Amino acid sequence: QVQLVESGGGLVQAGGSLRLSCAASGRTFSSYAMGWYRQAPGKERELVAAISSGGSTYYADSVKGRFTVSRDNAKNTVYLQMNSLKPEDTAVYYCAAGASIWSFTTWGQGTQVTVSS
Numbered sequence: 392q393v394q395l396v397e398s399g400g401g402l403v404q405a406g407g408s409l410r411l412s413c414a415a416s417g418r419t420f421s422s423y424a425m426g427w428y429r430q431a432p433g434k435e436r437e438l439v440a441a442i443s444s445g446g447s448t449y450y451a452d453s454v455k456g457r458f459t460v461s462r463d464n465a466k467n468t469v470y471l472q473m474n475s476l477k478p479e480d481t482a483v484y485y486c487a488a489g490a491s492i493w494s495f496t497t498w499g500q501g502t503q504v505t506v507s508s
Contacts, residue, residue, distance in 0.1 A: 397500065399412050409473045410472050
């Protein structure tokens with residue numbers, strides 16, 4: 392089973408940028424759909440962005456035009472480039488893997504993103 396480790400979170404001012412990375416173990420990374428979820432205090436976890444094994448992408452309306460998901464199968468890594476960050480983007484961000492972008496079954500430990508106003 393794939394294991395996921397996120398990195399790249401931190402504190403940034405509104406309008407700034409961060410890039411999250413998620414390194415996956417295993418030799419079948421390219422066959423997985425990968426996603427990024429986030430959970431803010433007191434809120435449910437929500438799917439922010441996802442990329443299929445074939446490279447198709449999905450974005451939540453709240454991040455369209457600001458966030459970009461990409462993957463490097465040679466490095467077993469998926470990225471989330473976050474631009475024009477807003478205070479409401481503050482959350483713990485989790486990487487996920489699964490058979491499709493609508494079926495994630497493995498999760499990372501999460502990385503905190505805090506956007507100050």
